[in-house]
Amino acid sequence: MRSAWIQKHERFNFVMFFLGRSTSVLMSSVYTFAMGLYVLKMTGSGLSFAVTLSLQILPAVLIGPFAGVLADRFNKKIIVVLTDAFQGLLFAGLFFAAGNGLTLFDIYTATLLLAVSQTLYNVCMDSAVPNLVSGPHVLTVNSIGKIVDSAAGIVSPGLGGVLYAAMEIRYFVLLNGIAFFLSTVTECLIDFRLYNHLTPQNSGFDFKRELAAGFDYIKKSDWIKSSLRNFVTVNFFLALCYSVPVPYILNNVFHLSPKAFGLVQCFSPVGMIVGALLVRKITGMMSYGKLMRISGAFCALCLVLLGALPVFSDHAAPVLLIPYYAFVLACSGFAVSLIDIPFINHFQTRVPEELRGRSLSLSISAVKIATPAGYILSGVMMEIFPAYFLPFCGGILLFVLYSAVNRR
Numbered sequence: 142m143r144s145a146w147i148q149k150h151e152r153f154n155f156v157m158f159f160l161g162r163s164t165s166v167l168m169s170s171v172y173t174f175a176m177g178l179y180v181l182k183m184t185g186s187g188l189s190f191a192v193t194l195s196l197q198i199l200p201a202v203l204i205g206p207f208a209g210v211l212a213d214r215f216n217k218k219i220i221v222v223l224t225d226a227f228q229g230l231l232f233a234g235l236f237f238a239a240g241n242g243l244t245l246f247d248i249y250t251a252t253l254l255l256a257v258s259q260t261l262y263n264v265c266m267d268s269a270v271p272n273l274v275s276g277p278h279v280l281t282v283n284s285i286g287k288i289v290d291s292a293a294g295i296v297s298p299g300l301g302g303v304l305y306a307a308m309e310i311r312y313f314v315l316l317n318g319i320a321f322f323l324s325t326v327t328e329c330l331i332d333f334r335l336y337n338h339l340t341p342q343n344s345g346f347d348f349k350r351e352l353a354a355g356f357d358y359i360k361k362s363d364w365i366k367s368s369l370r371n372f373v374t375v376n377f378f379l380a381l382c383y384s385v386p387v388p389y390i391l392n393n394v395f396h397l398s399p400k401a402f403g404l405v406q407c408f409s410p411v412g413m414i415v416g417a418l419l420v421r422k423i424t425g426m427m428s429y430g431k432l433m434r435i436s437g438a439f440c441a442l443c444l445v446l447l448g449a450l451p452v453f454s455d456h457a458a459p460v461l462l463i464p465y466y467a468f469v470l471a472c473s474g475f476a477v478s479l480i481d482i483p484f485i486n487h488f489q490t491r492v493p494e495e496l497r498g499r500s501l502s503l504s505i506s507a508v509k510i511a512t513p514a515g516y517i518l519s520g521v522m523m524e525i526f527p528a529y530f531l532p533f534c535g536g537i538l539l540f541v542l543y544s545a546v547n548r549r
Contacts, residue, residue: 154273154331158282161327162266163289165225168320169259170297173197175305175313176248184245196249198513200256202506208264209502210351213495217269218333224262225325228255232318239311264505268498271489272336280421280486287417287482291410291474355499358492364429365504368484371433372508374542375440375480380515382444382535383473386528394451394528395462405466412471416478424483434543436479441540443473448533 211220235243235251270282304313359365391397391405424432446469450462485501492500522531 150332150335151274151278154335155278155282155285157327157331158266158270158273159285159289161225161324161331162286163293164320164324164327165228165259165262166289167293167297167300168317168324169255170293171301171304172255172317174297174301176252179243179305179310180245180248196252197256198509200253200260202509204257204260205264205502205506205509206352206355206499207502208261209268209355209499211261212265212268212498212502213355214351216333217265217272217498218328218331220265221262221269221333222325222328224258224265225321225328228258229318229321229325231255231258232314232321236311236315236318239309239314243310264498264502267485268489268501269333271494271497272333273331275336279489280424280482283482283486283489284417284420287478288414291413291417291478294410294413295407352499352503355496355503358496358500359503362500364487364491365500367430368433368487369504369507371437371543372480372484372504373511374539375437376508377511377515378441378444378535378539379477380512381519381522382532382539383447385516385519386523386531387447389523389528390448390451390532391466397462401463405463405470408467408471409474412474412476413478414474415471416475417482420479420482423479429483429487432479432483436476437543438540440473440476440480441536441543443469443476444532444536444539446536447473448529448531448536451527451529 231251231254235247238247267286271279274282304316308316359369388402388406391402397405427435447466450465488501488504489497519531
């Protein structure tokens with residue numbers, strides 16, 4: 142009887158998690174895309190657009206460790222519900238402010254506050270997954286989460302563009318606020334203690350001591366350190382060799398139309414979805430370490446292929462160009478899924494609950510620091526070398542470095 146009750150509540154948790162995460166992630170992605178268009182239209186400045194993007198990354202790096210401490214020491218459900226409710230209230234405030242026209246300061250402030258809230262939300266929700274469902278289903282929930290994230294990456298540009306064109310910005314903002322309030326309702330219904338094995342702590346709260354405990358756990362865990370070396374290496378090279386040079390190659394070297402470029406870009410999240418659907422079967426065929434080695438090497442090969450075509454010809458016909466890049470981007474997305482999902486699953490199932498939030502947030506912060514460094518170096522190197530040089534040579538270098546790191 143008890144078992145049937147738990148299974149029923151576990152299924153309910155799964156459905157509410159899916160609905161809440163889908164709403165939150167999709168509307169955040171739609172807002173990011175539409176506000177980017179709004180800023181570009183309002184200012185005509187690429188720098189203003191870049192600042193908006195940077196404000197979305199910085200909180201994950203700077204606030205992440207603090208969010209991890211909160212997730213470990215306080216009620217995760219309360220934090221998740223409050224952060225989503227706060228985002229709904231923030232959009233409501235933007236709705237009233239937009240009556241007189243949104244200023245750049247309004248957008249920057251809202252973007253920064255939303256990014257802080259999303260960081261708190263993501264750390265608490267990710268660290269809570271093993272409390273929502275039983276061990277065998279943790280990987281399934283993580284796969285669904287990756288599918289939701291990837292689907293949002295496919296849908297949000299189209300949906301954001303349609304909504305941005307179809308309604309005034311203030312009503313677009315109001316729609317986002319309503320969506321976040323609905324997400325808050327679903328999260329109120331989730332049982333965050335269905336599988337709770339945490340022993341209550343009676344000691345006083347000391348932020349430095351709590352954070353140091355997370356650092357100590359990571360330093361003593363060989364598999365976390367090894368995974369972080371791989372993650373930081375891959376993330377840096379993706380930022381260096383993919384995020385900046387590949388759009389430049391497609392738009393400025395091969396002169397793809399905006400429609401064709403958007404179509405090609407959609408295939409990376411499609412590959413991530415395929416990877417998320419197959420990850421359970423693949424993880425059952427090989428060890429975690431072997432999967433990380435193969436996926437990292439495959440990712441490096443994809444980077445080489447992204448830069449290989451313009452090395453031999455910069456006049457490829459679109460009928461060949463579009464399928465080629467669509468296939469390679471889908472393969473790269475597939476490889477990223479096979480790195481991301483097993484790592485987060487390993488973290489959730491192996492790290493003690495009382496340290497999970499801190500260890501996870503510190504690891505994510507370390508990985509994300511590599512992204513802006515890769516962006517900056519990529520921009521500098523593209524002033525010196527042809528754009529295709531970065532993915533082609535960078536992919537080869539990543540393969541060599543990845544092989545060396547994993548021999549140790």
